[in-house]
Amino acid sequence: MHELSLAQGLLSQLQALAKEHGAEKIVLVRVSIGAQSGIVIDSFVFGFNAIKTTLALSRDAVLEISEVEGSDLILMQVEME
Amino acid sequence: MCDTCGCHISDDTSSKIVEVHQSLLAANQEQADKNREHIEAMGAVAINLISSPGSGKTTLLEHTLDRIGRNMRIGVIEGDIETERDADRIRKKGVPVVQLTTGGACHLDAPLVHKGLHALEHQSEDGKFDLVFIENVGNLVCPATFDLGEHERIILVSVPEGSDKPAKYPTTFHGANTFMITKTDLLSYFDFSVEEAKNEALRLNPDLRIMEVGAPAGLGMDQWISYLEELVAAH
Numbered sequence: 001m002h003e004l005s006l007a008q009g010l011l012s013q014l015q016a017l018a019k020e021h022g023a024e025k026i027v028l029v030r031v032s033i034g035a036q037s038g039i040v041i042d043s044f045v046f047g048f049n050a051i052k053t054t055l056a057l058s059r060d061a062v063l064e065i066s067e068v069e070g071s072d073l074i075l076m077q078v079e080m081e
Numbered sequence: 082m083c084d085t086c087g088c089h090i091s092d093d094t095s096s097k098i099v100e101v102h103q104s105l106l107a108a109n110q111e112q113a114d115k116n117r118e119h120i121e122a123m124g125a126v127a128i129n130l131i132s133s134p135g136s137g138k139t140t141l142l143e144h145t146l147d148r149i150g151r152n153m154r155i156g157v158i159e160g161d162i163e164t165e166r167d168a169d170r171i172r173k174k175g176v177p178v179v180q181l182t183t184g185g186a187c188h189l190d191a192p193l194v195h196k197g198l199h200a201l202e203h204q205s206e207d208g209k210f211d212l213v214f215i216e217n218v219g220n221l222v223c224p225a226t227f228d229l230g231e232h233e234r235i236i237l238v239s240v241p242e243g244s245d246k247p248a249k250y251p252t253t254f255h256g257a258n259t260f261m262i263t264k265t266d267l268l269s270y271f272d273f274s275v276e277e278a279k280n281e282a283l284r285l286n287p288d289l290r291i292m293e294v295g296a297p298a299g300l301g302m303d304q305w306i307s308y309l310e311e312l313v314a315a316h
Contacts, residue, residue, distance in 0.1 A: 002223055002226055005186065005188075006105055006106070009105050009108055009109075010105055013101075013103065013105065013108075017099060017101065021097065021099060023097075027096055028098075031105075037106070072106055072107075073105045073106050074102060074103065074104050074105065075101045075103050075104075076101060076102060077098055077099065077101060078099050078101055079096055079097070079098045079099075080097060081095060
């Protein structure tokens with residue numbers, strides 16, 4: 001799997017959600033990663049933490065990963081203000 | 082907004098939790114499926130060429146276009162991190178070509194190819210093609226994960242790279258339709274076992290079609306051209 005690219009996809013999705021809800025800051029991001037997805041969790045977290053700093057919106061966002069069954073990567077919840 | 086009466090209250094500590102439940106993997110697949118429909122509306126068959134850098138993708142295209150560039154309506158989408166060099170080579174063959182540069186990403190993805198398809202259409206009078214080649218960024222790993230909307234996926238490994246490559250890149254070979262061994266004119270200079278490469282590839286993917294070419298020397302090109310003609314005719 002392609003962790004950095006997926007992290008970039010996550011960031012785009014967060015931008016869209018923030019715009020939709022009129023939010024200025026992302027506080028918390030909850031993501032479920034399927035154990036069979038082939039995604040290396042550490043790499044994904046590393047990638048996200050590296051690119052989140054490129055936007056004021058996401059600079060302080062905390063990423064919380066739950067490892068679940070299955071092969072998908074799902075953005076579950078976003079806390080924003 | 083106040084839940085009770087709907088008035089606008091400004092609440093400085095308001096943070097809200099939004100339930101999303103969206104797959105992050107689905108996004109590329111959705112666009113890929115749309116690309117496939119788009120390509121079909123163009124009347125074309127799309128082929129995704131994947132290989133390590135320098136395996137001979139662009140050279141294969143050049144020789145292919147020399148042979149059938151005038152008989153079929155062919156368009157090419159080139160993918161690279163930087164430069165337009167590959168598109169420049171294809172342009173000399175007189176067919177519509179678009180260069181996509183990722184600027185850093187080591188693979189093409191469906192959204193980028195979507196842009197490429199539109200740009201390609203603009204270069205043709207009626208936006209119709211028989212065959213669209215998508216030459217991916219040189220990389221045997223990452224492109225495998227990204228459906229671009231192609232009908233056929235071809236993996237190229239050249240003789241100098243070694244016959245152990247299929248075994249080392251299982252995901253890439255699993256997802257392919259055709260495995261092409263390139264630079265076969267160099268077999269006598271290298272320790273490449275065609276049998277090993279074929280067996281390993283078929284073990285990973287028993288349905289794989291396997292071809293051998295040495296494009297500049299014309300080796301295997303008749304078979305390759307027939308395959309392309311079949312693909313287009315069957316469409």
